[in-house]
Amino acid sequence: TVELNPVLLPLDWLLGTWESDEPGEGCFPTIKPFRYTETLSFSHVGQPVINFMFCAYHAESKRPLHRESGFIRMQPGTNRVAFIIAQNSGSLVEIEEGELTAQQLNLESHTVARMSFAKEPHVQKISRVFQLQPDGRLEQTVSMATDSQPLMQHLRIIYRRSS
Ligand code: HEM
Structure with a gap:
């Protein structure tokens, strides 16, 4: 196995594969609440x-x-983190930035772009939090703002490490 680049040491707790522990909860004022499972994988070369x-x-x-996939970078010597993300639904791309404090990552989109024929409502803003809990589980919450709704929670889910 390749050694982790030292720039990324503050994020080493994220690496590996995570499976939803119990189904996550999705909501938004304009949709029917739903439940989902999710697998996350974070790797490096x-x-x-x-x-x-x-x-x-x-x-x-x-x-x-x-589905979402992308890349995470850290500004060397700081706690600033950037996510570069491509999403299948709504065919969005976004850049989120934020700060790592202990084992909590708070991110906010500063750029959201979409294909010309993406369906409405268009997402205007996304914020999310990854939090490693004391019991070793990982929580992710995602909020979004659309053309018609202010920033509000869309997703909450807890994962346990599977490898
Ligand atoms: C609905 C965005 C992640 C499942 C929506 C809507 C938007 C959206 C804009 C439509 C809301 C409206 O009609 O007012 C996003 C963004 C995500 C994300 C930006 C990630 C950052 C997920 C994930 C799931 C999911 C991980 C897991 C299954 C759904 C479902 C609906 C929905 C089931 C309602 C059904 C539908 O209208 O298609 N989402 N979503 N979303 N989202 Fe997400």
């Missing part, structure tokens, strides 16, 4: 970059739903 892939499934039918 020695570069100062973490590669990631998130795959979400319908909790009951198990059919594939949402």
Whole structure:
């Protein structure tokens, strides 16, 4: 195995594969609440970059739903973190930036772009928090703002490490 680039040491707790512990909860004022499962994988190849892939499934039918993949970088010598993300649904791309404090990562989109024929409502802003809990589980919450709704929670899910 390749050694982790020292720039990424503050994020070493994220590396590996995570499976939803129990189904996550999705909500938004304009949709029916739903439940989903999700697998996260964070890996590296020695570069100062973490590669990631998130795959979400319908909790009951198990059919594939949402996917995101991208890259994580840290500004050397600081606690600033950037996520570069491509999403399948809505065919969004985004850059989120934020700060790492202990084992909590608070991110906010500063750029969101989409294909010209993406369906509405368009996402205007995304914020999310990754939090490593004292029991070793990982929580992710995602909020979004759309054309019609202010920033509000869309997702909450807890994962346990699977490798
Ligand atoms: C609905 C964005 C992640 C499942 C939506 C809507 C938007 C959106 C804009 C439509 C809201 C409306 O009609 O007002 C996002 C963004 C995500 C994300 C930006 C990530 C940052 C996920 C994930 C799942 C998911 C991980 C897991 C399965 C759904 C479902 C609906 C929905 C089931 C409602 C059904 C539908 O209208 O298609 N999402 N989503 N989303 N999202 Fe997400």
